[in-house]
Amino acid sequence: MTEPSSLEGVRLQKVLAQAGIASRRRCEQLMADGRVEVNGETVTQMGVRVDPVADVIRVDGKRVPPRTDHAYLLVNKPRGVVTSMADERGRPDLRSLLADRPERLFHVGRLDTDTSGLLILTNDGDLAHRLAHPSFEVTKTYVALVKGDASDALGSRLREGVRLDDGPAAVDRFRVVDRSRGRSLVELDVHIGRNRIVRRILDHVGHPVVELTRTAFGPLRLGDLAVGATRELSRDEIGALFDSVET
Structure with missing residues (x-):
């Protein structure tokens, strides 16, 4: 110091x-x-x-974390809601979840319209930029219901990587949670931020996604937050976010 x-x-x-x-x-x-x-x-x-x-x-x-007037929110985005603060086509967007917030907020990264789960909203532009920038490689965790019986050996293949149309892609962690009636529930960690990357990886290996939910973003966990609900991040969570993108 x-x-x-x-x-x-x-x-x-x-x-x-x-x-x-x-x-x-x-x-x-x-x-x-x-x-x-x-x-x-x-x-x-x-x-x-x-x-x-x-x-x-x-x-x-x-x-x-430093004392600030910035807002830091965690949202459990429902399926069917567009990751936008003002959708030009009039579809349900994030404003419907934030009717009582006076600040102008923006989302960190995106979730597909048909993907649910953890989304960070803030007006701290510097932190948001760091969290979304690929150089910091912030890990995200997803739970996916996929078609087919996913084998335990699939994890090794996905960690080694597959080649998609826009280049190679790999997961950091993969496990099969359950298999039932021709479908599998899997959990995986990725730090790649390319468009629909989880869906494309799983589709590439023959397991198209039926439902997809993001359950973690860096140190943050979705926990038992209800679908469509929001909450303020705690001081410790904000501090952990700063740590996750420390240079």
């Missing part, structure tokens, strides 16, 4: 308190106990000042 002058930055315990960690006095105790880090270094001195935006602050190893 670069040592700021006495007139620069904000006192660390004040930054922690403003972030909602605890009262300022309690934050001072956390520092004294060696539970606070700034840029990888444990900080116990009460007079230390930091840049809340530039410095990476952690408590008990968890990233403390």
